Amino acid sequence: MPANSKHLSSPEQRFAKLSAGLLGGYLLSATLHYVLGIWLGNPAYVVVTSIYSLYLVWMLLFIVPYLFTNGWKAWAYYLGIMLALLLLSTL
Template structure:
């Protein structure tokens, strides 16, 4: 059964934005989340060991969720905001937990 045409994205730029946000932005978000957890949790080695598996599972979930968005550029804005939040968490994790 083919998809209903009214639910498909007609703009190629929107399609590109969703695909690139899912692949590139999703991977960056997944990696930064695990790095932030490594800085904030007491056992960073355990986080990095389990991140081998959970990073890709989270990345796939973010790729799937990116196709549910209506506007790819708003999705990119959301992903950039999340990336900045995780970057700030990593920065403060380095400042307040310098042992790691």
């Protein structure tokens, strides 16, 4: 028995959620680790730990857009957080 169509999202929303999780989540986790490397005194420690922690954060951020009803809002939040982190890294 197929799923009820009123509970399924449109193809545009599926693309937005998938791309926000896949690409946006990776970019956000990489930006977070970049900023941590700048804030902490020794970026070598961040590089060593980011081998594992980057993928753990990425997988967490991959799931988050599916909690939104609108995938474009997830993109907006991810881009806003990335810009805020990059602006804070210049201070």
